[in-house]
Amino acid sequence: MRSDYANSKPRQPRKRGANSKSKATAAPRRPVSPIKFVVGLAVLVGFIYALWFLKHDGTDAASGNEPQAVTTKAAAPATTNPKDTLPPKPKEEWTYQKELENKQVEVDVPAQSNQPSRPYQMQCGSFRKESQAQEMKAVIAFQGIEAQVRKVGGNNGDWFKVILGPYDAKRQAERDRHTLQRVGLNGCMIWLWTN
Known part of the structure; x- marks a missing residue:
């Protein structure tokens, strides 16, 4: 049998009968049996005693005596064999500190003949108009x-x-170029001096 969902009537919710409410509220409570009460109390007391025992590490609170630690003496070797004994620990001596104090370092410095005899120049700009060159010279x-x-x-x-x-050395020209780079002149080039 097929029914049309659109034409079907909505279901009415079931009403709970008076019997279901009365059964839930009318159920009498049973009293706890004395045996269950005594067993539960014994478990609780045992748990508290175990916690107290762990806290005091087995010390006896009534007598105030702590259990004595059992000590055993190491068995001394019956006979000492000279091969079994260790030699005394050697004293460490560091000699590198004394060696470094007296050490002299020799450095080979190449001769100055590699450098060109001409001095250096730095060009910072090349302009068509003299006024632009004079402005850069002022900066x-x-x-x-x-x-x-x-x-x-x-x-x-x-x-x-x-x-x-x-400039006698290229390093001097580099120093001036870095000074000019800080103010925004970045196009300076260093070459050998030309007349």
Whole structure:
């Protein structure tokens, strides 16, 4: 038999009868039997005693005596064989400290002949207009470094280069380049000095 769900009537909830409520509320409580009470009390007392025993590590509270630790004496060897005895511990002596105090280090320094005899220069810019080169020279002068503007003729016309130097060592030129990099002049190049 097939029924149409849409046309079916909703089910009415079942009403619980008076018998189910009365049975739940009317069930009498049984008293705890004395045997179960005594057994439960004995288990509780035994558990408390076990905890107390563990806490006091087996000490007797009534007499105040602690159990004596059993000590056994190590059996002394009956005969000492010279092969079985160990020699005395050697004293450690460190000699490297004394050796380092008197040690002299020799360093081979290459001769200065490798370096070129010409000094170094640093070029920070090359401009078509002299006014732009003079502006860069002024910025460099504010950093406490002296610069010069050179006019150089080329195939495309005249150029104005901002040159620093001469420097006896490349390290001096590097120091000035780092000073200029801190203020935003990053295009400086270091070369050998040219007239």
